[in-house]
Structure formats: structure tokens, C-alpha cells
Amino acid sequence: xxxxxxxxxxxxxxxxxxxxxxxxxxxxxxxxxxxxxxxxxxxxxxxxxxxxxxxxxxxxxxxxxxxxxxxxxxxxxxxxxxxxxxxxxxxxxxxxxxxxxxxxxxxxxxxxxxxxxxxxxxxxxxxxxxxxxx
Numbered sequence: 001x002x003x004x005x006x007x008x009x010x011x012x013x014x015x016x017x018x019x020x021x022x023x024x025x026x027x028x029x030x031x032x033x034x035x036x037x038x039x040x041x042x043x044x045x046x047x048x049x050x051x052x053x054x055x056x057x058x059x060x061x062x063x064x065x066x067x068x069x070x071x072x073x074x075x076x077x078x079x080x081x082x083x084x085x086x087x088x089x090x091x092x093x094x095x096x097x098x099x100x101x102x103x104x105x106x107x108x109x110x111x112x113x114x115x116x117x118x119x120x121x122x123x124x125x126x127x128x129x130x131x132x133x134x
Contacts, residue, residue, distance in 0.1 A: 001105045006110045007061055010101050014054045016096065018070035020089055021047040026084070030076035036083070039130050043086070043123045057112055080134045082125055091125035093117075 024044035031037060051068060058066040076082045080117035104110050 023073045093120045
């Protein structure tokens, strides 16, 4: 296993988590619907926790603090499209975390990534159920 590649994969995951957090914040600003808010508040909370856990892994592997950046998303104007975008993002995250698990040979990394991936699966299921109500 190449540590540089693993660090690059963690860096990519950190950026994706930050962008998801920023996007979920925009969704929350745009909606007063209880079901939408409930799903996105929970997911945003988890994404913030994922950033902390991934940052800890990054520090353990590199001895450095990660630089976490994300692109500010556009304002949300269509809730159905926003939920669809959230679904696509969660599907991509699940695939990326599976790639990370398959690449890593470190038990600590695998344990944390499995936990994060399981959270992403829960988000996906909630967003899919939410999409079906819109």
C-alpha cells in the first residue's frame, strides 16, 4: 500500500465531506419543511463528525493538519433537485469509501471508514425516502 495514495484518498474524502456539509447548509436555508430539515440536519451533523474523524486519520498518517476546503454551493431553488443531488453525492461517497477500504491495509483506517460509510448509507436511504415524498 502506498501511503501517499492513501493520504490523497483521505484528502479527497475530506473535501467531499466539507462540500456536502456546505450544500446541506444551503438546503436548510431554503426549506422550512420538517421532513427535509430533519434529514438534512442529521446528515450535516454526521458530515461534520466525519470531517473530524478523517482529519484525525490524516494527522495520524502525516503528522500534519489537513487543509480542508470546499466550494460554496449555489443557492437551492428546487428542493426535489436538491434532494436528487444529495442522493447522487451519498452514492458517490459510498463508492469512494469502499475504494478506500479496499485500498487500505490499516485496521484503524478501515474501522473508521466502515463507520463513516455506514452513516452515508443511512443518509442515502433517508434521502431516497424523502425524494419519494416530494
